[in-house]
Amino acid sequence: EVILEIKNLNKSFGPVKVLKDINIKFNKGECHALIGENGAGKSTLMKILAGAYSKDSGDIILDGEKIDATSPLAAREKGISIIYQELSLISTLSAAENIYLGRIPKKKNGLVDWNKIQQNAKVFFEEVDLNIDPNVETRTLSVAQQQLIEISRALSLNPKVVIMDEPTSSLTDNEIECLFKIIRKLKSQGITVIYISHKLEEILAICDSVTVLKDGAITGQKDIKDTTKSELVNMMVGRSLDQYYP
Numbered sequence: 001e002v003i004l005e006i007k008n009l010n011k012s013f014g015p016v017k018v019l020k021d022i023n024i025k026f027n028k029g030e031c032h033a034l035i036g037e038n039g040a041g042k043s044t045l046m047k048i049l050a051g052a053y054s055k056d057s058g059d060i061i062l063d064g065e066k067i068d069a070t071s072p073l074a075a076r077e078k079g080i081s082i083i084y085q086e087l088s089l090i091s092t093l094s095a096a097e098n099i100y101l102g103r104i105p106k107k108k109n110g111l112v113d114w115n116k117i118q119q120n121a122k123v124f125f126e127e128v129d130l131n132i133d134p135n136v137e138t139r140t141l142s143v144a145q146q147q148l149i150e151i152s153r154a155l156s157l158n159p160k161v162v163i164m165d166e167p168t169s170s171l172t173d174n175e176i177e178c179l180f181k182i183i184r185k186l187k188s189q190g191i192t193v194i195y196i197s198h199k200l201e202e203i204l205a206i207c208d209s210v211t212v213l214k215d216g217a218i219t220g221q222k223d224i225k226d227t228t229k230s231e232l233v234n235m236m237v238g239r240s241l242d243q244y245y246p
């Protein structure tokens with residue numbers, strides 16, 4: 001079942017075409033890798049999906065509906081959340097406050113019910129096995145814990161699609177295992193994960209399918225079970241692994 005489709009999408013920055021006629025279908029509940037060398041256009045494509053950049057042409061169809069989000073919050077409300085490589089928490093706000101960043105809290109008798117917000121945040125933190133005090137300022141937390149807060153924030157709006165841009169670049173092996181456990185749980189809940197990484201071993205371990213970008217165009221789309229590391233390298237750089245390591 002296709003949950004998200006990108007059709008004939010194009011994007012230029014000034015005279016430079018950075019995405020050329022991109023077509024991708026994402027299945028419900030799969031982990032879909034997006035790979036390619038630096039500058040291939042991965043982040044630009046994901047920022048367009050997540051409402052941070054506009055596209056020049058093409059369609060984005062989520063759950064049968066054409067969407068054209070003009071802000072990250074609009075995209076999140078439609079069901080697409082992104083977790084950036086550079087974490088975007090506000091370090092002097094509490095963990096709970098960060099969950100609600102950019103949203104206007106409901107008021108009761110003219111006041112924000114912070115107790116309720118903290119209780120809700122705690123439920124989202126438990127979803128990702130994060131045992132922290134919701135009142136703690138996020139600057140005191142580890143990178144892995146901050147990333148879990150970002151994932152909690154993504155989950156707080158019932159996403160259909162969660163995009164993770166190079167999610168393991170500052171994680172230890174143990175933390176990567178925890179992240180993979182969360183990804184498996186999201187998949188079992190029917191949430192689609194788009195996983196951007198250079199780390200092919202990780203992709204072969206956790207993803208179901210892969211799209212390869214090179215210079216803004218798709219050079220391959222594969223089921224993970226039907227591909228190899230060597231084939232992925234070849235599609236990424238246009239050379240086989242043997243030529244890479246003669």
Ligand code: ADP
Binds near residue numbers: 036037041042043045
């Ligand atoms: P990747 O994530 O695959 O490394 P990017 O999407 O970041 O690739 O970049 C694709 C191309 O678009 C690169 O040539 C990059 O320099 C260019 N680019 C990305 N963002 C901008 C921007 N805001 N303004 C101008 N050029 C950009």
Ligand code: MG
Binds near residue numbers: 038039043
């Ligand atoms: Mg890059």
Ligand code: MG
Binds near residue numbers: 044
């Ligand atoms: Mg990038």
